[in-house]
Amino acid sequence: MNTVRIPKIINFGEDALGSAEYPNNALIVTTAPPALSDKWISKMGIKDYMLYDKVTPEPSIGDVEGVISEYKDKNPSALIGLGGGSSMDVVKYAAPMLNKPKILIPTTFGTGAEMTTYCVLKFDGKKKLLREDKFLADMAVVDSYFMDGTPQQIVNNSVCDALAQASEGHDSKLGNDLTRMFCKKAFDKLYDAIMNDRPQDYPYGSMLSGIGFGNCSTTLGHALSYVFSNEGVPHGYSLSSCTTIAHKFNGSQFYERFKECMEKLGFERMDLKADVSEAADLVMTDRGHLDPNPIPVSKEDVMQCLNDIKAGNL
Numbered sequence: 001m002n003t004v005r006i007p008k009i010i011n012f013g014e015d016a017l018g019s020a021e022y023p024n025n026a027l028i029v030t031t032a033p034p035a036l037s038d039k040w041i042s043k044m045g046i047k048d049y050m051l052y053d054k055v056t057p058e059p060s061i062g063d064v065e066g067v068i069s070e071y072k073d074k075n076p077s078a079l080i081g082l083g084g085g086s087s088m089d090v091v092k093y094a095a096p097m098l099n100k101p102k103i104l105i106p107t108t109f110g111t112g113a114e115m116t117t118y119c120v121l122k123f124d125g126k127k128k129l130l131r132e133d134k135f136l137a138d139m140a141v142v143d144s145y146f147m148d149g150t151p152q153q154i155v156n157n158s159v160c161d162a163l164a165q166a167s168e169g170h171d172s173k174l175g176n177d178l179t180r181m182f183c184k185k186a187f188d189k190l191y192d193a194i195m196n197d198r199p200q201d202y203p204y205g206s207m208l209s210g211i212g213f214g215n216c217s218t219t220l221g222h223a224l225s226y227v228f229s230n231e232g233v234p235h236g237y238s239l240s241s242c243t244t245i246a247h248k249f250n251g252s253q254f255y256e257r258f259k260e261c262m263e264k265l266g267f268e269r270m271d272l273k274a275d276v277s278e279a280a281d282l283v284m285t286d287r288g289h290l291d292p293n294p295i296p297v298s299k300e301d302v303m304q305c306l307n308d309i310k311a312g313n314l
């Protein structure tokens with residue numbers, strides 16, 4: 001049997017943010033300062049709401065408990081996560097505890113988190129990746145409105161993540177016919193948008209990617225990327241080389257087009273300060289990404305990939 005989980009309602013496309021219907025007396029949860037959240041909320045056209053804007057970036061279970069203790073007795077009709085991953089993660093965890101529906105509105109794009117059953121929170125100071133059906137949104141709103149004013153490098157890193165997730169997800173051994181359909185559509189949409197300078201299509205492509213990979217997995221590209229993340233390279237940036245070399249190693253149908261996109265976006269060669277053999281040992285522990293890779297990966301393979309990344313031999 002195959003199972004695919006997607007939010008009950010997905011609003012996307014032109015003016016999704018202003019056209020979607022929001023329930024009265026919902027609690028909006030955000031990390032954004034009032035100057036910004038006021039602007040977003042007026043664009044939503046929502047009048048009757050409560051606002052909690054004390055969520056900290058990279059939130060912990062303490063942030064979730066803060067929301068619950070402050071609003072349990074105020075009986076909100078729903079929780080709305082308005083912001084990047086942090087705001088959405090808090091709502092993903094808190095809404096089921098309050099037995100309320102959740103609405104996710106990403107103001108950044110790339111991870112596709114608004115479509116997935118993943119939730120990242122800190123417990124005892126340590127980040128944990130959780131995955132449960134109850135983290136899925138009841139409604140999501142995806143609108144390119146929020147891209148306005150986002151620095152170009154952040155946009156590029158984000159679209160690289162979405163493109164990597166779509167193509168790695170497509171090739172994942174955990175995929176099925178339906179996840180491959182979403183991943184393929186996501187890749188085609190993002191490829192067209194990158195090559196033809198239509199960044200306004202990125203959030204939609206990222207959303208499709210989230211549905212696709214979120215119901216299977218990413219693979220070798222993501223496994224390789226974490227040793228670069230450990231040295232401070234942003235996640236999306238590290239995938240520019242890591243997913244390219246992974247697609248080459250796997251003989252993926254996406255290799256040429258992925259590489260074309262990376263060149264168009266202007267990503268540069270990355271160095272690795274860590275010892276390649278030690279880094280490869282670390283990569284090899286990441287079974288969650290390596291086991292679903294379309295072909296088996298040895299430590300020697302990983303070392304070759306890391307050396308090729310360092311040499312720019314992609």
Ligand SMILES: [Zn+2]
Nearest residue numbers: 161165222235
């Ligand atoms: Zn990713």
